[in-house]
Amino acid sequence: MSRSFSTTAVANSIRAKVMLYSQYGQPDQVLKCVSHKLPSSPKGKEVLLQTIACPINPSDINQIQGVYPSRPELKPQYEQSEPVAVGGNEGLFKVLAVGDQVSGLQEGDWVIPSNVNFGTWRSHVLSEESALMKMEKTISANQAATIAVNPSSAYQMLTLFEELKPGDWFIQNGGNSQVGRSAIQIGKKLGLNSISIVRNRDNLKELVDDLTALGATKVITEEENASKEFGKTIAQWTNGKPIKLALNCVGGDNCTNMARKLGQDGTLVTYGGMSMKPVTVPTTLFIFKNITAKGFWISANIQRIPGSRENSIKAVQKMMEEGDLVDVKMHENPVSADASEEEVYQAFQKALAKSNQGKQLVVFT
Amino acid sequence: MSRSFSTTAVANSIRAKVMLYSQYGQPDQVLKCVSHKLPSSPKGKEVLLQTIACPINPSDINQIQGVYPSRPELKPQYEQSEPVAVGGNEGLFKVLAVGDQVSGLQEGDWVIPSNVNFGTWRSHVLSEESALMKMEKTISANQAATIAVNPSSAYQMLTLFEELKPGDWFIQNGGNSQVGRSAIQIGKKLGLNSISIVRNRDNLKELVDDLTALGATKVITEEENASKEFGKTIAQWTNGKPIKLALNCVGGDNCTNMARKLGQDGTLVTYGGMSMKPVTVPTTLFIFKNITAKGFWISANIQRIPGSRENSIKAVQKMMEEGDLVDVKMHENPVSADASEEEVYQAFQKALAKSNQGKQLVVFT
Numbered sequence: 071m072s073r074s075f076s077t078t079a080v081a082n083s084i085r086a087k088v089m090l091y092s093q094y095g096q097p098d099q100v101l102k103c104v105s106h107k108l109p110s111s112p113k114g115k116e117v118l119l120q121t122i123a124c125p126i127n128p129s130d131i132n133q134i135q136g137v138y139p140s141r142p143e144l145k146p147q148y149e150q151s152e153p154v155a156v157g158g159n160e161g162l163f164k165v166l167a168v169g170d171q172v173s174g175l176q177e178g179d180w181v182i183p184s185n186v187n188f189g190t191w192r193s194h195v196l197s198e199e200s201a202l203m204k205m206e207k208t209i210s211a212n213q214a215a216t217i218a219v220n221p222s223s224a225y226q227m228l229t230l231f232e233e234l235k236p237g238d239w240f241i242q243n244g245g246n247s248q249v250g251r252s253a254i255q256i257g258k259k260l261g262l263n264s265i266s267i268v269r270n271r272d273n274l275k276e277l278v279d280d281l282t283a284l285g286a287t288k289v290i291t292e293e294e295n296a297s298k299e300f301g302k303t304i305a306q307w308t309n310g311k312p313i314k315l316a317l318n319c320v321g322g323d324n325c326t327n328m329a330r331k332l333g334q335d336g337t338l339v340t341y342g343g344m345s346m347k348p349v350t351v352p353t354t355l356f357i358f359k360n361i362t363a364k365g366f367w368i369s370a371n372i373q374r375i376p377g378s379r380e381n382s383i384k385a386v387q388k389m390m391e392e393g394d395l396v397d398v399k400m401h402e403n404p405v406s407a408d409a410s411e412e413e414v415y416q417a418f419q420k421a422l423a424k425s426n427q428g429k430q431l432v433v434f435t
Numbered sequence: 436m437s438r439s440f441s442t443t444a445v446a447n448s449i450r451a452k453v454m455l456y457s458q459y460g461q462p463d464q465v466l467k468c469v470s471h472k473l474p475s476s477p478k479g480k481e482v483l484l485q486t487i488a489c490p491i492n493p494s495d496i497n498q499i500q501g502v503y504p505s506r507p508e509l510k511p512q513y514e515q516s517e518p519v520a521v522g523g524n525e526g527l528f529k530v531l532a533v534g535d536q537v538s539g540l541q542e543g544d545w546v547i548p549s550n551v552n553f554g555t556w557r558s559h560v561l562s563e564e565s566a567l568m569k570m571e572k573t574i575s576a577n578q579a580a581t582i583a584v585n586p587s588s589a590y591q592m593l594t595l596f597e598e599l600k601p602g603d604w605f606i607q608n609g610g611n612s613q614v615g616r617s618a619i620q621i622g623k624k625l626g627l628n629s630i631s632i633v634r635n636r637d638n639l640k641e642l643v644d645d646l647t648a649l650g651a652t653k654v655i656t657e658e659e660n661a662s663k664e665f666g667k668t669i670a671q672w673t674n675g676k677p678i679k680l681a682l683n684c685v686g687g688d689n690c691t692n693m694a695r696k697l698g699q700d701g702t703l704v705t706y707g708g709m710s711m712k713p714v715t716v717p718t719t720l721f722i723f724k725n726i727t728a729k730g731f732w733i734s735a736n737i738q739r740i741p742g743s744r745e746n747s748i749k750a751v752q753k754m755m756e757e758g759d760l761v762d763v764k765m766h767e768n769p770v771s772a773d774a775s776e777e778e779v780y781q782a783f784q785k786a787l788a789k790s791n792q793g794k795q796l797v798v799f800t
Contacts, residue, residue, distance in 0.1 A: 139723040321718050343718030350715040353686050353708030356730025358504040363728040365721025 084108045086194035087414040092152040094136025097422045103415035106148045108196050112169040115199045120407050123215035124161030124190040126421050126430040140369045142187040156189025162215035172199045180205040182218055186369045191418060193407045193434055209390040212400050222382040223368045224252035231337045232314045236261025239308050241331050242317035243267040243324050245281060245289060248398060258285030259394040267295045295327045322347030334359055341366040400429045407434040449473045451559035452779040457517040459501025462787045468780035471513045473561050477534040480564050485772050488580040489526030489555040491786050491795040505734045507552040521554025527580035537564045545570040547583055551734045556783060558772045558799055574755040577765050587747040588733045589617035596702045597679045601626025604673050606696050607682035608632040608689050610646060613763060623650030624759040632660045660692045687712030699724055706731040765794045772799040
């Protein structure tokens with residue numbers, strides 16, 4: 071289901087609104103919205119884009135805070151007195167116009183950035199064609215706007231570290247996170263069995279039913295994960311088959327107990343540390359069980375493995391097309407692409423303020 | 436310098452004394468020494484051996500305690516009323532006589548077991564030729580008797596996990612352990628720079644001088660390893676070159692602080708846990724520094740990589756021949772190969788009782 075858009079009449083120039091910062095700090099203190107003129111007729115290999123939607127990812131916030139290892143360079147641009155960078159890494163854009171040397175894109179096409187640090191928090195942008203990846207309009211705009219990070223991370227982690235075959239088992243904590251929910255669905259599509267660890271809660275049954283409906287083989291609580299006794303139940307589920315892969319975005323005891331579930335030669339992959347506690351693994355798991363512990367960071371991984379970004383996006387998109395990977399619940403914060411700087415600023419700040427209450431998207435209408 | 440032996444006159448039969456156990460427990464409680472007759476003329480592919488020397492390794496004790504994952508099977512043998520196993524994994528033997536189908540060994544040759552769980556704590560043994568590896572007499576008997584575990588572990592760890600090139604750096608804790616001292620010397624021979632972490636002590640300077648004489652590039656204390664400030668000193672030493680490999684036999688904070696010294700894409704290898712504390716690694720080291728944490732267990736490694744045992748023993752032996760790897764200080768506990776069961780028992784118990792006071796060898800004279 072593609073979102074439909076009216077093709078904006080292209081005047082001589084366009085006022086692009088850009089969310090930028092000149093120093094690191096809290097987004098509500100350092101971000102501002104400025105506008106600058108873009109030519110309505112791009113030249114050569116340039117492509118003029120209007121933003122359709124862009125998410126607020128935790129790493130976007132960490133970049134602005136200055137605590138994320140990969141960040142866009144602060145540089146002189148947009149006639150600002152100080153060097154600045156533009157917020158946001160993920161987003162979906164539509165092509166308004168193309169230069170005469172652009173070969174693979176045309177007006178109305180959907181594109182996403184080919185790489186990180188694109189600066190997606192803006193209404194319009196003039197980009198080189200080479201920095202863009204065309205998206206077929208076979209999935210929703212919200213899916214396309216958020217395909218590059220969370221579902222792609224889940225796909226890459228499930229296919230990169232172990233050669234998992236249909237029937238194999240993996241285990242993950244943060245089962246209800248964006249990546250966790252993607253991993254459940256992608257895992258099922260790949261024929262894998264999954265055990266997802268979630269926090270206990272009042273409406274646990276609802277969550278278990280929800281994740282099971284997505285394709286989770288088993289959903290367990292942190293308490294069950296911590297129980298030695300419960301290990302026997304898991305061994306019954308897996309019929310003694312070794313669990314080959316564990317995906318960790320929590321750390322601390324949760325991660326340690328999850329690592330104990332791994333079979334001989336299994337791999338523990340850490341991609342987050344929500345508990346703020348480190349990864350602790352008993353010595354014997356390394357020596358006698360030959361566990362490997364690794365990290366996963368999609369920004370580095372797509373640099374390390376050429377083509378991995380495009381490949382995983384294509385694989386994930388196909389799963390979305392076929393209904394194997396369903397829309398994540400997202401909160402849309404709409405604003406007109408023609409709105410004022412202040413209106414665009416408010417839309418982003420509203421989304422940022424709610425960013426710990428579910429996935430936020432700024433949607434340009 | 437090879438130890439010289441009188442070739443024992445071979446009578447019709449030999450009384451082999453064997454240190455064995457029928458249940459797991461403390462060595463001073465469950466071990467006993469029994470004797471059994473061996474034919475003095477081996478048949479077919481059999482080789483009759485007399486033990487020259489065998490060490491007490493911590494893992495030998497753990498096997499007898501029943502807490503080591505790899506252990507010899509308890510089985511009916513030596514006319515015992517219960518199933519038994521023979522202690523010891525490492526040792527040097529001399530060939531007393533060979534069967535008529537033995538092709539690669541002759542009387543007087545030195546051999547070591549080809550694999551673990553051989554049961555080396557005995558005066559004599561009848562073995563298949565295929566279970567033995569011939570040792571050239573180019574190194575001392577003590578070196579040959581202890582070549583297969585500690586120095587081979589150091590060699591395998593320095594060559595297996597990272598493709599280290601001359602000039603590269605590695606770091607290790609337990610710098611004064613048997614493996615640590617081997618790693619210093621083997622590392623130097625391979626052209627590597629090393630940082631060895633040791634516990635602070637009254638005679639620290641003596642130890643630093645000792646390890647430096649062995650070839651240690653730098654020796655630091657646990658306190659220096661724990662100091663953030665001291666990281667700058669290390670960066671000056673390495674001239675900013677990333678440390679690629681860290682060898683951990685301690686765990687706990689020591690290991691965590693050592694892991695922080697690793698450069699991008701570095702590997703932390705755990706082969707022991709002397710502090711009894713687990714391996715704890717900050718989440719960011721996995722995600723943003725792309726650290727890999729693995730385990731090393733020589734018993735499993737030589738199964739996994741065919742030829743690795745023989746290759747590492749040959750490489751280490753060559754270093755010993757050329758004086759690059761010096762004799763470890765060992766405490767010899769002598770006993771005659773013709774001694775009584777009680778005398779052999781006492782020699783082993785004496786060595787076991789002192790096994791936390793430096794490397795103990797039982798030497799058959």
